[in-house]
Amino acid sequence: MTSRVLGVVLGAAVIALVPTPRLTAQGANLPPVIQPRNAADSLLESRTTELARELRCPVCQGLSIQDSPSELSQQMRALVKEQIVSGKSDEDVLAYFVSKYGEWILLAPEARGFNLVAYLLPPLLLVAGAVGVGMLVKSWTRQPQVVSASSGAEAPPED
Protein backbone atom coordinates (compact mmCIF):
# COMPACT_ATOMS: atom_id res chain seq x y z
CA MET A 1 0.00 0.00 0.00
CA THR A 2 2.79 2.39 0.98
CA SER A 3 4.74 1.64 -2.17
CA ARG A 4 1.59 2.24 -4.26
CA VAL A 5 1.09 5.69 -2.68
CA LEU A 6 4.77 6.45 -3.20
CA GLY A 7 4.45 5.46 -6.85
CA VAL A 8 1.46 7.76 -7.35
CA VAL A 9 3.28 10.68 -5.68
CA LEU A 10 6.41 10.13 -7.76
CA GLY A 11 4.36 9.86 -10.92
CA ALA A 12 2.57 13.12 -10.15
CA ALA A 13 5.88 14.81 -9.43
CA VAL A 14 7.36 13.68 -12.74
CA ILE A 15 4.27 14.93 -14.62
CA ALA A 16 4.46 18.27 -12.80
CA LEU A 17 8.16 18.68 -13.61
CA VAL A 18 7.76 17.97 -17.32
CA PRO A 19 6.52 21.23 -18.86
CA THR A 20 3.98 21.17 -21.65
CA PRO A 21 5.21 22.51 -25.01
CA ARG A 22 2.81 25.47 -24.78
CA LEU A 23 4.14 26.58 -21.39
CA THR A 24 7.74 26.20 -22.54
CA ALA A 25 7.18 28.29 -25.61
CA GLN A 26 5.40 31.04 -23.71
CA GLY A 27 7.57 31.06 -20.62
CA ALA A 28 10.97 31.03 -22.30
CA ASN A 29 9.83 33.09 -25.28
CA LEU A 30 10.82 30.28 -27.63
CA PRO A 31 9.31 29.70 -31.05
CA PRO A 32 6.13 27.59 -30.90
CA VAL A 33 6.61 23.86 -31.02
CA ILE A 34 6.10 22.59 -34.53
CA GLN A 35 2.95 20.53 -34.62
CA PRO A 36 2.24 17.96 -37.38
CA ARG A 37 1.02 19.76 -40.49
CA ASN A 38 -2.29 18.14 -40.06
CA ALA A 39 -3.34 15.75 -37.33
CA ALA A 40 -5.56 13.87 -39.79
CA ASP A 41 -2.58 13.39 -42.16
CA SER A 42 -0.51 12.07 -39.31
CA LEU A 43 -3.24 9.63 -38.28
CA LEU A 44 -3.71 8.49 -41.88
CA GLU A 45 0.01 7.91 -42.26
CA SER A 46 0.18 5.98 -39.02
CA ARG A 47 -2.79 3.76 -39.94
CA THR A 48 -1.32 3.14 -43.39
CA THR A 49 2.01 2.15 -41.84
CA GLU A 50 0.34 -0.17 -39.35
CA LEU A 51 -1.66 -1.94 -42.04
CA ALA A 52 1.26 -2.03 -44.48
CA ARG A 53 3.31 -3.80 -41.79
CA GLU A 54 0.71 -6.59 -41.71
CA LEU A 55 0.80 -7.23 -45.47
CA ARG A 56 3.44 -9.36 -47.16
CA CYS A 57 5.33 -8.08 -50.18
CA PRO A 58 4.40 -10.47 -53.03
CA VAL A 59 7.69 -10.15 -54.90
CA CYS A 60 10.15 -10.26 -51.98
CA GLN A 61 8.74 -12.89 -49.62
CA GLY A 62 9.39 -12.27 -45.95
CA LEU A 63 9.17 -8.47 -46.09
CA SER A 64 6.13 -6.37 -45.45
CA ILE A 65 4.94 -3.89 -48.06
CA GLN A 66 5.95 -1.21 -45.54
CA ASP A 67 9.57 -2.38 -45.50
CA SER A 68 9.91 -3.42 -49.12
CA PRO A 69 11.26 -0.91 -51.64
CA SER A 70 9.73 -2.83 -54.58
CA GLU A 71 7.45 -0.94 -56.93
CA LEU A 72 4.53 -3.32 -56.38
CA SER A 73 4.79 -2.92 -52.60
CA GLN A 74 4.78 0.85 -52.90
CA GLN A 75 1.73 0.63 -55.16
CA MET A 76 0.00 -1.66 -52.68
CA ARG A 77 0.83 0.75 -49.88
CA ALA A 78 -0.66 3.61 -51.90
CA LEU A 79 -3.79 1.50 -52.35
CA VAL A 80 -3.98 0.86 -48.60
CA LYS A 81 -3.88 4.61 -48.01
CA GLU A 82 -6.48 5.23 -50.68
CA GLN A 83 -8.84 2.69 -49.14
CA ILE A 84 -8.44 4.25 -45.69
CA VAL A 85 -9.23 7.66 -47.16
CA SER A 86 -12.33 6.20 -48.81
CA GLY A 87 -13.59 5.26 -45.33
CA LYS A 88 -12.78 1.55 -45.18
CA SER A 89 -12.00 -0.02 -41.83
CA ASP A 90 -8.71 -1.80 -41.14
CA GLU A 91 -10.52 -5.14 -41.41
CA ASP A 92 -11.99 -4.14 -44.79
CA VAL A 93 -8.55 -3.22 -46.15
CA LEU A 94 -6.97 -6.48 -44.99
CA ALA A 95 -9.97 -8.45 -46.29
CA TYR A 96 -9.54 -6.83 -49.71
CA PHE A 97 -5.94 -8.03 -50.00
CA VAL A 98 -6.83 -11.49 -48.64
CA SER A 99 -9.57 -11.75 -51.29
CA LYS A 100 -6.98 -11.07 -54.00
CA TYR A 101 -3.91 -12.93 -52.72
CA GLY A 102 -5.32 -15.36 -50.19
CA GLU A 103 -4.37 -15.53 -46.54
CA TRP A 104 -0.74 -15.83 -47.64
CA ILE A 105 -0.65 -12.04 -47.95
CA LEU A 106 -0.98 -11.65 -44.17
CA LEU A 107 2.42 -11.76 -42.47
CA ALA A 108 0.75 -13.10 -39.32
CA PRO A 109 -1.96 -15.57 -40.33
CA GLU A 110 -5.18 -15.65 -38.33
CA ALA A 111 -5.00 -17.94 -35.30
CA ARG A 112 -7.59 -20.50 -36.40
CA GLY A 113 -7.73 -23.93 -37.99
CA PHE A 114 -4.46 -25.32 -39.30
CA ASN A 115 -2.78 -21.95 -38.67
CA LEU A 116 -2.87 -22.77 -34.95
CA VAL A 117 0.08 -25.12 -35.57
CA ALA A 118 2.26 -22.07 -36.24
CA TYR A 119 1.21 -20.53 -32.94
CA LEU A 120 1.12 -23.63 -30.73
CA LEU A 121 4.05 -25.66 -32.03
CA PRO A 122 6.90 -23.31 -30.95
CA PRO A 123 5.84 -23.09 -27.27
CA LEU A 124 5.07 -26.83 -27.24
CA LEU A 125 8.51 -27.61 -28.64
CA LEU A 126 10.05 -25.22 -26.13
CA VAL A 127 8.32 -26.98 -23.25
CA ALA A 128 9.24 -30.40 -24.67
CA GLY A 129 12.85 -29.26 -25.08
CA ALA A 130 12.97 -27.92 -21.54
CA VAL A 131 11.58 -31.21 -20.18
CA GLY A 132 14.10 -33.14 -22.27
CA VAL A 133 17.01 -31.04 -21.08
CA GLY A 134 15.76 -31.36 -17.49
CA MET A 135 15.61 -35.14 -17.75
CA LEU A 136 19.05 -35.25 -19.33
CA VAL A 137 20.56 -33.06 -16.62
CA LYS A 138 18.89 -35.20 -13.97
CA SER A 139 20.35 -38.34 -15.45
CA TRP A 140 23.80 -36.74 -15.71
CA THR A 141 23.76 -35.64 -12.08
CA ARG A 142 22.57 -39.09 -10.93
CA GLN A 143 25.10 -41.10 -12.91
CA PRO A 144 28.30 -40.28 -10.88
CA GLN A 145 26.63 -41.42 -7.64
CA VAL A 146 25.80 -44.81 -9.17
CA VAL A 147 29.29 -45.14 -10.61
CA SER A 148 31.01 -44.13 -7.34
CA ALA A 149 28.78 -46.45 -5.32
CA SER A 150 29.49 -49.42 -7.55
CA SER A 151 33.18 -48.59 -7.93
CA GLY A 152 33.36 -48.16 -4.18
CA ALA A 153 31.90 -51.59 -3.65
CA GLU A 154 34.13 -53.25 -6.19
CA ALA A 155 37.31 -51.31 -5.55
CA PRO A 156 40.07 -53.31 -3.95
CA PRO A 157 40.99 -52.20 -0.47
CA GLU A 158 43.94 -49.87 -0.34
CA ASP A 159 46.86 -50.77 1.78
Place this chain on the structure above:
Amino acid sequence: MNWRRAAWASLAAAPVVTLLAWGMTRDPNEIHSPLPGREAPAFALRVFAPGEPPLARTVGDTLTLGRMRGKIVVLNFWASWCLECRVEHRDLSTVARQMTDKPVQFIGVLYNDVASAGLDWIQGMSGQAYPGVLDPGARTAIDYGLYGVPETFVIDGKGRVAYKHTGAIPAELLTLKIDSLIAAGSAAPALTGPVVP
Protein backbone atom coordinates in the same frame (compact mmCIF):
# COMPACT_ATOMS: atom_id res chain seq x y z
CA MET B 1 18.62 -50.16 -26.43
CA ASN B 2 15.79 -48.71 -24.42
CA TRP B 3 12.90 -49.45 -26.79
CA ARG B 4 10.37 -47.60 -24.70
CA ARG B 5 12.44 -44.42 -24.78
CA ALA B 6 13.03 -44.77 -28.52
CA ALA B 7 9.29 -45.20 -29.10
CA TRP B 8 8.51 -42.05 -27.14
CA ALA B 9 11.15 -40.08 -29.01
CA SER B 10 9.82 -41.31 -32.37
CA LEU B 11 6.28 -40.46 -31.36
CA ALA B 12 7.33 -36.94 -30.37
CA ALA B 13 9.33 -36.42 -33.56
CA ALA B 14 6.69 -37.84 -35.91
CA PRO B 15 4.43 -34.73 -36.17
CA VAL B 16 7.39 -32.41 -36.74
CA VAL B 17 8.90 -34.70 -39.38
CA THR B 18 5.50 -35.06 -41.06
CA LEU B 19 5.06 -31.29 -41.11
CA LEU B 20 8.52 -30.76 -42.60
CA ALA B 21 7.96 -33.53 -45.17
CA TRP B 22 4.67 -31.93 -46.19
CA GLY B 23 6.44 -28.59 -46.52
CA MET B 24 9.05 -30.14 -48.81
CA THR B 25 6.34 -31.20 -51.25
CA ARG B 26 5.21 -27.61 -51.71
CA ASP B 27 6.76 -25.17 -54.16
CA PRO B 28 7.14 -21.85 -52.29
CA ASN B 29 6.83 -20.00 -55.61
CA GLU B 30 3.47 -21.60 -56.30
CA ILE B 31 1.02 -19.60 -54.25
CA HIS B 32 -2.62 -20.50 -54.27
CA SER B 33 -4.82 -17.83 -55.80
CA PRO B 34 -8.33 -17.40 -54.43
CA LEU B 35 -9.57 -15.93 -57.74
CA PRO B 36 -10.39 -18.97 -59.92
CA GLY B 37 -14.11 -19.69 -59.68
CA ARG B 38 -14.88 -16.17 -58.51
CA GLU B 39 -16.14 -13.16 -60.40
CA ALA B 40 -13.29 -11.49 -62.25
CA PRO B 41 -12.42 -8.01 -60.98
CA ALA B 42 -13.74 -5.32 -63.29
CA PHE B 43 -11.30 -3.20 -65.24
CA ALA B 44 -11.24 -0.25 -67.59
CA LEU B 45 -7.85 -0.03 -69.30
CA ARG B 46 -6.64 2.29 -72.02
CA VAL B 47 -5.23 0.87 -75.25
CA PHE B 48 -1.63 1.90 -76.03
CA ALA B 49 -0.76 -0.81 -78.57
CA PRO B 50 -3.46 -1.41 -81.19
CA GLY B 51 -2.73 -5.02 -82.12
CA GLU B 52 -3.31 -6.33 -85.62
CA PRO B 53 -6.50 -6.71 -87.67
CA PRO B 54 -8.96 -8.27 -87.14
CA LEU B 55 -8.21 -8.00 -83.39
CA ALA B 56 -6.98 -4.40 -83.53
CA ARG B 57 -8.38 -1.71 -81.24
CA THR B 58 -7.93 2.04 -81.54
CA VAL B 59 -5.15 3.54 -79.41
CA GLY B 60 -6.65 5.60 -76.58
CA ASP B 61 -9.87 3.58 -76.38
CA THR B 62 -10.81 1.98 -73.08
CA LEU B 63 -11.42 -1.75 -72.82
CA THR B 64 -13.78 -2.76 -70.03
CA LEU B 65 -14.55 -6.25 -68.82
CA GLY B 66 -18.24 -5.47 -68.49
CA ARG B 67 -18.59 -4.91 -72.22
CA MET B 68 -16.99 -8.27 -73.01
CA ARG B 69 -19.63 -10.32 -71.23
CA GLY B 70 -20.37 -13.43 -73.26
CA LYS B 71 -16.81 -13.66 -74.53
CA ILE B 72 -13.89 -15.55 -73.12
CA VAL B 73 -11.26 -13.03 -72.10
CA VAL B 74 -7.58 -13.91 -72.00
CA LEU B 75 -5.87 -11.33 -69.80
CA ASN B 76 -2.11 -11.56 -70.03
CA PHE B 77 0.10 -9.42 -67.76
CA TRP B 78 3.53 -8.73 -69.20
CA ALA B 79 6.39 -6.22 -69.23
CA SER B 80 9.23 -5.31 -71.56
CA TRP B 81 11.74 -6.07 -68.78
CA CYS B 82 10.35 -9.58 -68.29
CA LEU B 83 12.49 -12.29 -69.91
CA GLU B 84 9.92 -15.06 -69.58
CA CYS B 85 7.36 -12.92 -71.39
CA ARG B 86 9.46 -13.39 -74.54
CA VAL B 87 8.96 -17.14 -74.31
CA GLU B 88 5.16 -16.99 -74.44
CA HIS B 89 4.65 -13.94 -76.63
CA ARG B 90 4.75 -15.68 -79.98
CA ASP B 91 2.46 -18.45 -78.68
CA LEU B 92 -0.09 -15.96 -77.39
CA SER B 93 -0.23 -14.12 -80.71
CA THR B 94 -0.48 -17.41 -82.61
CA VAL B 95 -3.38 -18.67 -80.49
CA ALA B 96 -5.10 -15.28 -80.72
CA ARG B 97 -4.89 -15.40 -84.53
CA GLN B 98 -6.24 -18.95 -84.57
CA MET B 99 -9.20 -17.91 -82.42
CA THR B 100 -10.41 -14.93 -84.46
CA ASP B 101 -13.59 -16.81 -85.43
CA LYS B 102 -14.34 -17.72 -81.83
CA PRO B 103 -15.80 -15.57 -79.03
CA VAL B 104 -12.43 -14.84 -77.45
CA GLN B 105 -10.83 -11.50 -76.57
CA PHE B 106 -7.09 -11.36 -75.91
CA ILE B 107 -5.71 -8.40 -73.94
CA GLY B 108 -2.09 -7.74 -73.01
CA VAL B 109 -1.74 -5.66 -69.83
CA LEU B 110 1.55 -3.80 -69.51
CA TYR B 111 2.70 -4.19 -65.91
CA ASN B 112 4.93 -1.62 -64.19
CA ASP B 113 6.35 -0.39 -67.44
CA VAL B 114 6.07 2.58 -69.76
CA ALA B 115 4.16 2.61 -73.03
CA SER B 116 7.19 3.54 -75.16
CA ALA B 117 9.20 0.58 -73.82
CA GLY B 118 6.20 -1.68 -74.42
CA LEU B 119 5.81 -0.50 -78.00
CA ASP B 120 9.53 -0.96 -78.70
CA TRP B 121 9.35 -4.45 -77.25
CA ILE B 122 6.32 -5.39 -79.38
CA GLN B 123 8.10 -4.10 -82.48
CA GLY B 124 11.21 -6.08 -81.55
CA MET B 125 9.09 -9.20 -81.11
CA SER B 126 7.64 -8.82 -84.65
CA GLY B 127 4.30 -7.46 -83.50
CA GLN B 128 1.39 -8.53 -81.31
CA ALA B 129 -1.90 -9.83 -82.65
CA TYR B 130 -4.07 -8.43 -79.86
CA PRO B 131 -4.29 -5.00 -78.20
CA GLY B 132 -2.03 -3.90 -75.34
CA VAL B 133 -3.38 -1.76 -72.49
CA LEU B 134 -1.85 0.32 -69.71
CA ASP B 135 -2.43 -0.30 -66.00
CA PRO B 136 -1.49 2.88 -64.12
CA GLY B 137 -0.45 2.22 -60.53
CA ALA B 138 -0.82 -1.54 -61.16
CA ARG B 139 -4.36 -1.30 -59.78
CA THR B 140 -5.71 -4.01 -62.06
CA ALA B 141 -2.65 -6.14 -61.38
CA ILE B 142 -3.29 -5.90 -57.63
CA ASP B 143 -6.99 -6.53 -58.19
CA TYR B 144 -6.00 -9.78 -59.88
CA GLY B 145 -3.59 -10.66 -57.08
CA LEU B 146 -0.55 -10.51 -59.34
CA TYR B 147 2.79 -11.77 -58.00
CA GLY B 148 4.87 -11.15 -61.09
CA VAL B 149 4.92 -11.44 -64.85
CA PRO B 150 3.97 -13.21 -66.93
CA GLU B 151 0.64 -14.26 -65.50
CA THR B 152 -2.40 -15.12 -67.56
CA PHE B 153 -6.05 -15.20 -66.53
CA VAL B 154 -8.77 -16.86 -68.57
CA ILE B 155 -12.17 -15.35 -67.81
CA ASP B 156 -15.29 -17.17 -68.95
CA GLY B 157 -18.30 -15.68 -70.70
CA LYS B 158 -20.07 -15.15 -67.39
CA GLY B 159 -17.25 -12.98 -66.11
CA ARG B 160 -15.70 -15.52 -63.74
CA VAL B 161 -12.02 -16.34 -63.51
CA ALA B 162 -11.85 -19.84 -65.00
CA TYR B 163 -8.09 -20.31 -64.91
CA LYS B 164 -4.92 -18.59 -63.75
CA HIS B 165 -1.48 -19.47 -65.07
CA THR B 166 1.75 -18.26 -63.51
CA GLY B 167 4.76 -18.10 -65.83
CA ALA B 168 4.87 -18.52 -69.60
CA ILE B 169 1.70 -20.24 -70.76
CA PRO B 170 2.14 -22.95 -73.41
CA ALA B 171 0.01 -22.56 -76.57
CA GLU B 172 -1.46 -26.08 -76.22
CA LEU B 173 -2.60 -25.44 -72.66
CA LEU B 174 -4.17 -22.10 -73.50
CA THR B 175 -5.96 -23.57 -76.52
CA LEU B 176 -7.22 -26.44 -74.37
CA LYS B 177 -8.56 -24.09 -71.70
CA ILE B 178 -10.34 -21.88 -74.22
CA ASP B 179 -11.78 -24.79 -76.20
CA SER B 180 -13.02 -26.50 -73.05
CA LEU B 181 -14.78 -23.31 -71.95
CA ILE B 182 -16.42 -22.94 -75.36
CA ALA B 183 -17.44 -26.60 -75.31
CA ALA B 184 -18.91 -26.15 -71.83
CA GLY B 185 -21.05 -23.32 -73.17
CA SER B 186 -19.26 -20.72 -71.10
CA ALA B 187 -19.11 -18.31 -74.03
CA ALA B 188 -22.26 -17.16 -75.78
CA PRO B 189 -21.28 -16.12 -79.29
CA ALA B 190 -24.88 -15.88 -80.50
CA LEU B 191 -25.74 -13.34 -77.80
CA THR B 192 -22.81 -11.02 -78.33
CA GLY B 193 -21.99 -8.71 -81.12
CA PRO B 194 -18.61 -7.17 -81.78
CA VAL B 195 -16.84 -5.89 -78.68
CA VAL B 196 -17.31 -2.17 -78.33
CA PRO B 197 -14.14 -0.60 -76.97
